[in-house]
Amino acid sequence: MSELINKVPTMAEMAAGNETPEVLFWVGCAGSFDDRYKKVTVAFVKILNKAGVKFAVLGTEESCTGDPARRAGNEFTFQMLAMSNIQVLDMYGVKKIVTACPHCFNTLKNEYPELGGNYEVLHHSEYLQQLIDEGRVRIEGGETFKGRKITFHDSCYLGRANGIYEAPRHVLEALDADLIEMKRSKVKGLCCGAGGGQMFKEPEPGKKDVNIERIEEAIDTGATTIAVACPFCMVMMTDGVKNKEKEDSVKVFDLAELIAQAEGL
């Protein structure tokens, strides 16, 4: 197998070469700055390269979508960020966006249109499912997942907020692993505790942290892998595993990382 070259072109470079990408990969702040989620970004980029998808990123021209500001009640900051993002996206004539962050996904898809930004927006779980269905991503050449127990933690902004429950599960089924559902899943899925700006503040006084409640449920399934599809869920689930001192036996991975592992990337 020839060594794959992983290209990460920017929109500016594409535009300079008079090229138009199939899709813009919206990396998001966690995907750009958070050490753990940067690995997800890289895994997704490798999958796109191997699948031969002509994509581009905004690089330093990307800003936060404004989701955490809006959820925390700061509409000014949200709209300032949103408006300047829309200016950049429209300048490049972006039509289609894929992102690995459900919060970015929700905001770009549902909240930018009213501010004048209209794009086709996909979450990477939907995009991966399409690539797998089209045969552009083939699960071969890497780790085998046969018999491995995986449980999927629904992200609120993917699930209840946008009704996407099946796409991430289809992606996991492609791995041929044992998919085990938690007691509360899909529409009843339990939040990781980080949404609505909670990621950026201490929880209010209570008797338990939400992510501990959730990780207990995930561990109860007997799964050795907890699959997530959201950078905030990733942080909360990973902290939960640490809190339960299960780092050795339970791993938290994003969907893209699992696919990349199965492809040997």
Added chain:
Amino acid sequence: MAIIQQIIFLIVLGIVGWFVFKRANLIRKTISLGRDEDRYDQPAQRFSIMLRVAFGQKKMFDRPLIGLMHFVVYAGFLLINIEVLEIVLDGVLGKHRLFAPFLGTFYNFLIGFFEFLAIGVLVTCSIFLIRRAILKVERLQPSRHREMNGWPELDGKIILLFEIVLMIAILTMNAADTVLQEMGSPHYTPTGDFAFSQFLKPIFANWSENSLIIYERFAWWFHILGIFTFAVYVTYSKHLHIALAFPNTYFSRLTPKGEMNNMPDITKEVKIMLGLTTSEDPASGTESVIPERFGAKDVPDLSWKNLMDAYSCTECGRCTSACPANFTGKKLSPRKIMMDTRDRLEDIGRNMQTNKGEFVDDGKSLMGDYISNEEILACTTCNACVQECPILINPLDIILQLRRYKIMDEAQAPGSWNTMFQNLDTNQAPWKFSPDDRFNWAEKLRNEV
């Protein structure tokens, strides 16, 4: 004697009608205090949602057994109203079983069917009462949920008892009636035995005609007065959902749950700040107007639909029992948000009544006097409460509008949120990283090329 009963009945009917009208009008008035929001689009889809969720009780069947029991009470309530219509007409016209001669044997079948429903309601309400008082279903217990203390807990039990007593009245009334028919008592139109009340006849076996008439009249009056009382009571009670569930589902949100409402006033400002339009630009319409208030401090700042939600809430607590903040011990309870909103509306309604229909400032507001900052800060915006509500109430929408007020109008954000906002304003990321480093993650990959 008959004419006196007729007059009394008409007077009572008039008084009840007047009370219900007054209350309904006050409720309508307080709902219309809310901000405008267009919920009149896509009537076909709205109608179909109302049919499925309110008429068909689709979401109640998420828990099949409870759903079925609730359906029995609901169907009983709706259909027994046909009999109530006959009773009201009898009362007005001084007749007895007005429909019987027109319907013939079908009348007997119909009343039998109503009796079947009455037994269903009787049994189901008894089970519901046992669940509340003896099995102590967690989400209904004041010891666990402070918003259920006092009136709300009592309200729940009163309604169930009410329905049980009304059903007993109707069944015994029918039994006494048929015994009187057999005696050939003049006023009692022969209809024959009814499906269930025939088994109650032995109770009245040795009664004299006079005492039977007294009991039948007593049960008749008790039943209809009970229904009248209930009609007025409902407007003060959590039980108002029997009426409002229908419009409330019709006017529910059709957009994805994750979408927050835009604030157009701010869009205008931001466009000016970014130089996308100028305040003098004739195309932008009016010049920039800073709104009186950002977000919601009190009920008039919320939309009319938020306020209708509050009146529709029947305090079942499905939202609260699914709330991650609530079951990890935080102060937030979505049900309490809805109940507080209604309490505030009821207070404003009383205020308006005592001040000739005008609200006189009482120095209170929903945010602060009813709902605390700690509650709304605990929300993760996970939409579990919105998902759970059987009649499509949206507590999250209220929480987020209260947050907007706290953050933008009062500038009272937790310190770490202020840091996040500053980072977003200066670095375009919620963390303190330089925007120039945003693409560093790709360095290694790009160097490979």
